[in-house]
Amino acid sequence: MELDVRNKGTIPVIHHADFSVQGYRVIRELGRNHADERITYLATDCKSQQTVVIKEFNLANETIDWSGSKAYEREIAILQQLEHPRIPRYINSFATSKNFYLVQEYKNAVPLGTKDNFSPAEIKQVAISLLEILVYLQQQIDPMIHRDIKPENVLVDEQLNAYLVDFGLARQQSAKIALTTLSAGTPGFIPPEEQFGYALTPASDLYSVGATLICLLTNTQTANIGYGGLKFPKLENHFHPSFRSWLWRMVQPNWKDRYPNAASALVALKSIPVTGKASVSEILLAAMKLKKRTAMLALAALGMLAVGLTTLVFSQPGGATQQLEESQSLIDIK
Missing domain, CATH: 1.10.510.10 (Transferase(Phosphotransferase) domain 1)
Known part of the structure; x- marks a missing residue:
């Protein structure tokens, strides 16, 4: 960082990224993700004067997933499918020799x-x-x-x-x-x-x-x-x-x-x-819901037990299934 010493004291001079070739003027840095080495800028579209957000991706750090796409490619593909007033929309993208940049709608939030x-x-x-x-x-x-x-x-x-x-x-x-x-x-x-x-x-x-x-x-x-x-x-x-x-x-x-x-x-x-x-009514209602849920669980358990016993009875040799089959045979003979 350079220092301006023309006046008393030292005043730091901040150098923003230059996107003038791409048609954007950086206003300030919005945030920095040190883990992924990503920087987000607030900028102005030089033609439309629209305020935008420019998100930087370091090409050297971008990994490729199973489909062969990188993080910024996936994000662009997702954003292009969405149209919601509270999801900043995709506007543009461009690349330099080291980085890829995604341009999105700016929200004053x-x-x-x-x-x-x-x-x-x-x-x-x-x-x-x-x-x-x-x-x-x-x-x-x-x-x-x-x-x-x-x-x-x-x-x-x-x-x-x-x-x-x-x-x-x-x-x-x-x-x-x-x-x-x-x-x-x-x-x-x-x-x-x-x-x-x-x-x-x-x-x-x-x-x-x-x-x-x-x-x-x-x-x-x-x-x-x-x-x-x-x-x-x-x-x-x-x-x-x-x-x-x-x-x-x-x-x-x-x-x-x-x-x-x-x-x-x-x-x-x-x-x-x-x-x-x-309130008392809310407490009673919660208790009733709990009691109802407990009763439903008990009924479900009884139902499962009944199904199990029925299956057991009908599957036993000489059991209900065999008796029904024998009765049907006698009817057919008559």
Whole structure:
């Protein structure tokens, strides 16, 4: 970094990347991913004067997956299929000798990870907005799984509208996942089924959403969330029992114990208060549901037992099956 010493003191002079040949003027650096050596810039399209985001990929660090495509190629392919007001759209791309650049629509919003003053009600609003995006992704002909939802990849504007970014790990549900990208997300936000190489489902992204909300509700940094919820901090008692129950269901280790998809999680969340205590009627209703569930499980067990006994009786030599066959033979003879 050069220093300007024309005046008293020293003033650092920052050199931005020059994309004037490609038709863009860099305004400032938005973020830097040191692990992947990626830089994101805020820039202006010199022709349209549109504000855009330019995402840099280091060509030397980009690995090829089973299909022969690189991360930026997969991300472009995914973004070109999507059209949602809260998913920044793909605009353009270009390459230099060392790097590849992806140009996207700019949204006047900041990452959730940079804010820590949300009220519980505001967090619920953000959660609803984020789940609405997932509903859209999961309603595609081949449902889309983002695979990297965390506070840094969710932007929020002044009206608490959520925006989902960074589709570098996103996959269609039917697509194969290369071994090199298994558990390639952020520790603590990766659903357990992905860690162990099992198939992903629409419930997989819900785990990441739940972990993200826990970060916001407990002012916990992304790095302090542990694998499999082992380090999930406790929620304070002022959160409503129904909301806590909803949230813990989102981060259940077994995907079958979570909500099956974003649509069902969204419907459940909308009617749940975030803070306060459960009323007597709510407690009674929960008890009735628990009792009903227990009764249904008992009936299911009795049903399975009855089927087993019936099969046993009919399969025994000289049993009911043989007796029925003998009776039918006598009728036929007569």
